[in-house]
Amino acid sequence: MLIILDRDGVINEYDGNYICSADEWIPIPGSIEAIARLCNAGHRIAIATNQSGIARGFYDTDGLDAMHDKLEHLVEAEGGCVDFIAYCPHHPDDQCRCRKPLTGLLEQIRDHFHLENLQGAIMIGDSRKDLEAGHRVGCRPVLVRTGNGLDTERHLDARPIPGAEVVIYDNLGRFTDALLSAEGW
Ligand SMILES: [Mg+2]
Ligand SMILES: [Zn+2]
Numbered sequence: 001m002l003i004i005l006d007r008d009g010v011i012n013e014y015d016g017n018y019i020c021s022a023d024e025w026i027p028i029p030g031s032i033e034a035i036a037r038l039c040n041a042g043h044r045i046a047i048a049t050n051q052s053g054i055a056r057g058f059y060d061t062d063g064l065d066a067m068h069d070k071l072e073h074l075v076e077a078e079g080g081c082v083d084f085i086a087y088c089p090h091h092p093d094d095q096c097r098c099r100k101p102l103t104g105l106l107e108q109i110r111d112h113f114h115l116e117n118l119q120g121a122i123m124i125g126d127s128r129k130d131l132e133a134g135h136r137v138g139c140r141p142v143l144v145r146t147g148n149g150l151d152t153e154r155h156l157d158a159r160p161i162p163g164a165e166v167v168i169y170d171n172l173g174r175f176t177d178a179l180l181s182a183e184g185w
Contacts, residue, residue: 002121003038004109004139006100007049007085009126009147010172011035011071016148018053022066027074028146030173036080037176044113045075047085048105048123048133055091064089084112100125101132106139124175128152128161135164142175143168 008014013026035045053059064087072082086105090096098104110118123134126147134141143149143156143166153168160166169175 002044002046002109002113002115002118004046004048004106004118004121004123004134005035005172006123006125006127006130007047007071009149010124010144011047014126014147018056018058019067020053020059021063022070025067025070027071028171030171032074032080033078034172034176035075035082036078037180039075039080041180043179044083045081046083046109046112047087048100048109048130049085049087050099050129051087051089052091052099054089055094061089084109086112100127101129101136103133103137106133106137110137122179124172126152128155131156131164131166132161135161141166144171144175145169146171 005011008019011027011031013028019025039045051064068085075082086108088096088098088105090099106118117138119138121139122142123130123139124142124144125131126144126149131141131143141164143152156166
């Protein structure tokens with residue numbers, strides 16, 4: 001199965017402040033191991049991440065590459081692999097087509113894997129815009145309670161995403177436990 005992850009608040013710690021360097025990029029406990037476990041079970045991993053910090057001038061693409069090198073090396077050290085990272089470097093006012101909740105990043109991922117569509121893939125995020133983007137392209141939306149996740153969960157109760165059945169886990173590790181157990185999915 002193709003599993004698409006948001007980055008900030010799903011894989012790495014996120015408190016609402018921009019992550020501007022590899023040193024500031026700190027994995028959430030268990031997230032790296034979870035990605036490796038998913039890989040070893042035969043799943044493919046892609047990341048779709050909004051990075052408007054580039055448009056805002058907080059860091060450049062070299063800085064982002066350094067964060068992603070760190071991420072990928074940590075995953076590889078656990079025996080896993082991230083197949084593809086799609087990021088949106090634009091400002092919310094740029095009217096691009098890739099910034100989630102729009103679907104451009106997910107279309108890049110679809111094309112990278114030469115897929116007709118993303119039906120049946122899983123989109124995991126901590127923010128409503130992740131779940132909306134995933135739902136729009138037919139992914140099953142999964143919310144984690146790390147990063148923005150608790151806030152997102154509260155707001156989803158009040159204002160659900162029409163037509164979306166959002167499954168919720170405490171963190172990426174718990175999602176992985178469920179997916180890899182016979183009962184979970
Ligand atoms: Mg996030
Ligand atoms: Zn964009």
